Amino acid sequence: xxxxxASSEVHPFSKTGGLADMVGALSKTLAALGHEVGVLTPLYRxxxxxxxxxxxxxxxxRLPLGGQMIEAxxxxxxxxQTETIxxxxxxxxxxxxxxxxxxxxxxxxxxxxxxxxxxxxAYMACHFPWQADVLHLHDWHTAPTALLxxxxxxxxxxxxxxxxxxxxxxxxxxxxxxxxxxxxxNLPWDYFHADGAEFYGxxxxxxxxxxxxxxxxxxxxxxxxxxxxxxxxxxxxxxxKRAAALTGILNGVDYGEWRTEDNPHLPHPFNATxxxxxxxxxxxxxxxxxxxxxxxxxxxxxxxxxxxxxxxDILLPALEEMLAAHEMQFVLLGSGDPAIEQSFRxxxxxxxxxxxxxxxxxxxxxxRIEAGSDFFLMPxxxxxxxxxxxxxxxYGAIPxxxxxxxxxxxxxxxxxDPLHANGVKFDELTAPALANAxxxxxxxxxxxxxxxxxxxxxxxxxxxxxxxxxxxLSVFQSPTV
Numbered sequence: 001x002x003x004x005x006a007s008s009e010v011h012p013f014s015k016t017g018g019l020a021d022m023v024g025a026l027s028k029t030l031a032a033l034g035h036e037v038g039v040l041t042p043l044y045r046x047x048x049x050x051x052x053x054x055x056x057x058x059x060x061x062r063l064p065l066g067g068q069m070i071e072a073x074x075x076x077x078x079x080x081q082t083e084t085i086x087x088x089x090x091x092x093x094x095x096x097x098x099x100x101x102x103x104x105x106x107x108x109x110x111x112x113x114x115x116x117x118x119x120x121x122a123y124m125a126c127h128f129p130w131q132a133d134v135l136h137l138h139d140w141h142t143a144p145t146a147l148l149x150x151x152x153x154x155x156x157x158x159x160x161x162x163x164x165x166x167x168x169x170x171x172x173x174x175x176x177x178x179x180x181x182x183x184x185x186n187l188p189w190d191y192f193h194a195d196g197a198e199f200y201g202x203x204x205x206x207x208x209x210x211x212x213x214x215x216x217x218x219x220x221x222x223x224x225x226x227x228x229x230x231x232x233x234x235x236x237x238x239x240x241k242r243a244a245a246l247t248g249i250l251n252g253v254d255y256g257e258w259r260t261e262d263n264p265h266l267p268h269p270f271n272a273t274x275x276x277x278x279x280x281x282x283x284x285x286x287x288x289x290x291x292x293x294x295x296x297x298x299x300x301x302x303x304x305x306x307x308x309x310x311x312x313d314i315l316l317p318a319l320e321e322m323l324a325a326h327e328m329q330f331v332l333l334g335s336g337d338p339a340i341e342q343s344f345r346x347x348x349x350x351x352x353x354x355x356x357x358x359x360x361x362x363x364x365x366x367x368r369i370e371a372g373s374d375f376f377l378m379p380x381x382x383x384x385x386x387x388x389x390x391x392x393x394x395y396g397a398i399p400x401x402x403x404x405x406x407x408x409x410x411x412x413x414x415x416x417d418p419l420h421a422n423g424v425k426f427d428e429l430t431a432p433a434l435a436n437a438x439x440x441x442x443x444x445x446x447x448x449x450x451x452x453x454x455x456x457x458x459x460x461x462x463x464x465x466x467x468x469x470x471x472x473l474s475v476f477q478s479p480t481v
Contacts, residue, residue, distance in 0.1 A: 001035045001036070001133050001134065001473070001476065001477075002035070002036045002037075002038075002130070002131065002132045002133045002134075003027075003030060003035055003036070003037050003038070003132060003133065003134050003136060003476070004037075004038045004039075004040065004121075004124065004125055004128075004130075004132035004134070004135050004136070004162065005023060005026075005027055005037065005038070005039045005040065005135075005136045005137075005138065006039075006040045006041070006117075006118075006121035006135065006136070006137050006138065006142040006145060007019065007020075007023040007039065007040075007041055007137075007138040007139075007141075007142065008041065008042065008099065008100075008114065008117070008138070008139070008141035008142065009023070009041065009099060010023045010024050010027075010039055010041045010085065011023070011024035011025070012024065013041060013044075013047055013050075013051070013085065013087075014041065014042075014044050014047070014099055016099055016100070017305065018169070018251070018385065018386075018387050019138060019139060019169050021251075021254070021387060022138075022167075022169070022219070022251050022385075023039065023138055024254075025252060025253075025254040025465045026252075026465060026468065026469060026472065027039050027083060028079070028083065028254075028465075029252070029465040029466055029468075029469040030083075030469050030472070030473070031079070031080060031081075031082045031083035032466075033466070033469060033470075033473075034082065035082065035473075036082050036130075037082060037083045037084070038083075038084050038085075038086055038130065038132065039083070039084070039085045039086065040086045040087075040088065040120065040121050040124060041085065041086070041087060041088070042087065042088050042090070042093070042094040042117055043075060043087035043088060043089040043090075043094055043095075044094050044095070044096070044099060045094070045095045045096060045097065047087065048075070051077055053077060054075045054076060054077040054085075054087065055075065055076055055077075056073060056074070056075050057073075057074040057075060057076050057086070059074050059128070059129075060073070061073065061074060061088070061120055061123065063116065063119045063120065063123060064119075064186045065112060065115065065116050065119070065184050065186075066183050066184040066186065070090065070093075070116055071090075072088050072089055072090035072116075072120065073089040074086055074087070074088060074089070074124075075087040075089055086124070088117060088120045090116065093109075093112070093113040093116060093117075094113070104338075110175075111175075111177045111181045111184065111203075111205075112184060114140075114141040114142070114144075114175070114205070115144060115181075115184045115185060117141065117142065118141075118142050118143075118144040118145040118148060119145075119148060119185075121135070121137070121142055121145045122145045122148035122149050122152065125145070125149055125161065125162050125164075126149060126152050126158055126160075126161045126162075131160065131162075132162045133162055133163070133476075134162050134163050134164075134165060134476045135149060135162045135163070135164045135165070136165045136167065136472075136476075137164065137165065137166045137167070137209060137213070138166075138167050138169060139167070139168070139169045139170070139173065139206070140173055140174050140175030140205040140206040140209070141175065141205070142209075143166055143175065143205045143206050143207075143208055143209025143210070143213075144185065144197075144205050144208050144209065145164070145209070146164045146166055146208065146209045146211075146212040146213040146214075147185070147187070147191060147196075147197060147208045147209070147211075147212040148185065148187070149161050149162070149164050149212075150164070150212040151187055151191075155188075163214045163215065163476070163480065164212075164213045164214050164215070165213060165214065165215040165216070165217060165472075165475060165476060166209040166210065166213035166215070166216055166217075167216075167217045167218065167219070168206070168210075168216065168217070168218040168219075168227070168384075169218075169219055169384060169385075170384050171206070171218075171227050171231070171232055171233050171235055171239075171384075172233045172309065172382075173206075174199075174204055174205065174206035174207065174233065174234075174235070175204065175205030175206055176199065176202050176203075176204050176205075177202060177203050177204075177205070178202055178203070179192070179198065179201050179202050179203055180203075181202075181203045182197060182198075182203040191208075195211070196208070196211055196212075197211070199234075206235070207235065207238055210235065210238050210239065210242055211238065211242070213245075214245070214480045215245055215247075215475055215476070215478065215480065216239075216242055216245045216246040216247070217246070217247050217248070217249050217472070217475055218246065218247075218248050218249075218384060219248070219249065219250065219251045219384045219385035219406060220248050220249075220250045220251070220384060220385045220386075220405050220406030220409045220410075221248035221249075221250065221409055222248065222404070222405050222406065222408050222409050223248055223382075223383075223384045223385065223405040223406060224246055224247065224248030225248070226382065226404070226405060227239050228240045228243055228246075231382050231405075245480070247471075247475050249468055249471045249472060249475070250385060250406055250409050250410065250463070250468060251385040251387060251390075251406065251468060252463055252464055252465030252466070252467065252468040252469075253387065253390045253391065253394065253463045253464065253465070254465060255394065255464055258367075258370075258391050258394055258395075259394075260277070260278075260371065260394065260395060260396075260459070263367065265363070265364045265367035265368060266281060266367060266368060266371050267280070267281060267284045267368075268280040268281050268284065268371075270371075270396070271459070272396075272455070272456045272459040272460050273456075275396065275452060275455065275456075278371060278372075278395075278396050278455075279295060281368065281371040281372040282295065282299060282372040282373070282374070283295060283372075284368070284372065285299070285331070285368055285369065285371075285372030285373070286299070286329070286372070288368070289331060289356040289358075290356065291329055291331075291353065291354075291356060292329075292353055294329075297327055297328060297329055298328050298329070298374045298375065298441070298442065298445045299328075299329045299330070299331060299372060299373040299374050299375070300328060300329070300330045300331075300373065300374070300375045300376075300377055300400075300438065300441070301330070301331045301332070301333075301369050301370070301372075301373035301375070301376055301377065301397065302315070302330075302331075302332050302333075302334065302376070302377045302378070303332075303333045303334060303366045303369055303370070303376075303388055304332075304333075304334045304378070304388070305334060305335070305336045306334045306335060306336030306337050306340040306341055306344070307336045307337055307340070308337070308381065309380060309381050309382060309383075310378075310379075310380050310381070311378075311379035311380050311381055311402065311429065311434075312337075312340045312343075314379055314429060314430060314431045314433075314434050315377060315379050315431075315434065316340075316343055316344070316347065316431075317431040318379075318431040318432075318434040318435040318438065319347060319355075320347070320350075321431070321435050322435055322438050322439075323347075323351050323354050323355065326442060328354065328438075328442070329354050329355070329356075330347075330351075330354060330355045330356075331355075331356050331358075331369055331373060332344050332355075332356070332357045332358060333358045333360075333361065333362065333365055333366055333369055334358075334359070334360075334361070335359050335360050335361060341357075341359050344357040344359070345357055345359070367395075370388075370391050370392055370395035370397055371395045371396075371397075373392075373397045374397060374398065374441075374445060374451075375397060375398050375399075375400055375424075375438075375441045375445075376388065376389065376392035376397040376398065376399045376400065377400050377434075377438075378399060378400070378401045378402070378407060379400075379401070379402050379426075379429075379434050380401070380402055380404060380405070380407060381402075381404070381429060382404050382405055383401075383402075383404055383405040383406055383407045384405050384406060385405065385406035386401075386405065386406045386407050386410070389401055389406075389407055389410055389411055389423070390410055390461075390463045392458070393410075393411075393422060393423070393458035393459065393461050393463070394458070394459055394461075394463075395459075396455040396456075396458060396459050397458075398422070398423050398424065398441065398444065398451075398454050398455065398458065399411050399422075399423040399424070399458075400423065400424040400425075400426075400434075400437050400438065400441055401423060401424070401425055401426075402425070402426055402427070402429065402434075403425045403426065403427050407425075408425070410463065411423035411424075411425055413425040420457065421454065421457070422454055422457040422458040422461060423454070423458070424437050424440050424441055424444070425437070
């Protein structure tokens with residue numbers, strides 16, 4: 001099968017979150033399974049210098065954007081025999097310091113930037129000599145491509161256009177712009193209505209994709225149910241209409257990167273049958289971060305975006321209570337809302353021998369935190385998939401999660417199944433409920449036999465991308481609903 005993906009970010013070329021990891025890993029896995037895969041993404045600042053092997057494609061892009069004609073060039077970088085990354089080079093739109101904005105503010109022309117990118121994806125899908133069987137779109141940035149391809153196929157008679165699959169990574173982010181923005185598509189306005197691309201008078205990129213894509217997926221089975229009920233951020237009704245076309249597929253983990261042996265980020269290797277290296281990584285982490293080096297003190301950790309979605313409003317008061325009453329340490333790595341960042345700085349000042357708050361992101365440190373911590377906290381309000389709970393399982397850090405989205409699909413509590421339990425789950429979105437979950441973790445920590453049993457179960461769980469890739473292939477080949 002020939003599969004063309006379009007995404008605003010792709011690891012290792014560009015990244016702000018899990019979207020990049022998912023696209024990079026899924027495309028690599030599909031290629032390894034023998035499929036021809038192309039990935040289209042913007043050529044952001046510095047990429048040509050970082051990847052000098054990329055070559056210009058002799059294929060011009062000159063496309064209308066409202067009343068303008070915008071030109072771009074196409075570059076490619078082969079990643080093996082059957083995978084190629086294609087870059088859209090349009091300096092006015094993409095040669096910038098940030099992907100979506102700077103200093104916490106979104107770029108004012110993001111609608112123009114990503115409508116142009118969507119047009120490039122549609123044009124390539126329909127006219128590029130390498131003819132894809134399936135066009136796989138990701139999130140709101142590329143969602144309008146589904147409408148463009150639908151128009152080419154049914155209004156212009158281009159029956160060779162590929163089937164379109166849209167993956168919804170996080171329905172909270174929809175690309176909502178004023179209604180006049182729809183004119184930039186250069187399509188008939190009869191698509192702009194309540195059952196089409198219009199949403200409360202505005203042009204909603206994600207809704208256009210949901211309505212006009214042939215196939216829809218999201219990043220966990222539970223999240224697929226949740227977004228049709230009460231977590232659709234206004235899209236519940238639209239998604240219920242397309243429920244027959246919607247499939248939840250849990251994201252996988254790239255175990256080539258997230259590994260506990262032969263990992264350049266970790267000072268000590270370990271595995272499920274030999275956990276001595278994990279204990280050594282814990283001591284190394286305490287020393288590196290300036291915490292008291294105490295092998296008997298449990299380390300709780302969180303590597304996260306500091307946002308309301310991630311449950312920071314219940315994590316802070318729960319930690320206040322538990323740190324004051326128990327011998328435990330807490331390590332944070334993350335950035336986001338300035339007020340939340342400051343709250344964690346204050347927490348670290350109040351408990352200088354128990355808390356370290358590293359504001360920012362450091363890939364190497366994230367690996368060392370996963371390997372050195374005993375428990376990993378993810379009290380999310382909602383979590384489409386989540387990856388850190390799967391990373392922590394592989395690294396022997398027992399996840400403590402709220403029962404939502406992909407967290408519920410990947411972590412097993414004793415109350416769910418004692419024979420397969422690998423973590424701790426709680427239900428209520430409250431600080432007392434999270435504090436009780438931490439107390440449960442402390443009881444687990446006191447029982448070394450149970451602690452190591454849960455660690456080994458987590459470390460041997462298989463969340464590899466190959467299983468997820470086969471599920472995507474089944475969707476790509478399924479009938480259009």
